[in-house]
Amino acid sequence: MKRKPIQHYEARAAVAKALAHPSRLLMLDALAKKEMCVCDLTELVGADQSTVSKHLAVLKHAGIVDVRRDGVMTYYRMKIHCLEGFWKCVESVLRQNLKDQSAALGV
Amino acid sequence: MKRKPIQHYEARAAVAKALAHPSRLLMLDALAKKEMCVCDLTELVGADQSTVSKHLAVLKHAGIVDVRRDGVMTYYRMKIHCLEGFWKCVESVLRQNLKDQSAALGV
DNA sequence: TGAACTCATGGTAATATTGCCATAGACGTA
DNA sequence: TACGTCTATGGCAATATTACCATGAGTTCA
Structure with a gap:
């Protein structure tokens, strides 16, 4: 098992960073179902159109x-389909963490 | 399919944010194999011990x-085992993205 | 051509993240 | 108790992220 170079982790971090915002995750959840235009996503997120456009640029630049x-329209669509399963797994662990903490407090 | 509340995506974003740093990803890769003390991880990352300690606090607070x-020692260990498969999937997509881009340039 | 529409891009201020230094706390041992 | 080792925590400066406003670029249609 050889040691991965630092660039490897920087590439991963770039993806994680692109995922690290609630508005972007909300959009990705919607895009997992169907492609959507910026106007749809702007309404979904409820922020300024320019803000949404910049969020989408982040996701695009990350290759997501x-x-x-x-x-006139620009449609965005999902390119990475690993997310659904990933969040499902993460959330099951987090739920278990909460249970453990509750138990530790003697509830 | 009911709409998830914004808190749901904030919780996800908190996890993604914790993953969004190369040093933390490097440590997680090592922790996936075995538990390690802060001193081991400090040597692995090659940063100040206080820096590593703060990175670990971020990972711990995120429940990862x-x-x-x-x-005297403090051992950290992995709690979420969804990461290995996730990165594998992400990286295969990113590799394909690169291939597509190369092809589009007519290489 | 010109108005209406969709989307992207500077600019900027507020906020968050990061890294190191200094230092404090906790533990084991002499 | 005193000392050395291992970790955690303020403090602070540098950097990055974020949101909005204003505006520009590209497209459609009358």
């Missing part, structure tokens, strides 16, 4: 979503 | 690692 232009 | 005290 893909873009398709159609006239 | 667990702590065990033994005398």
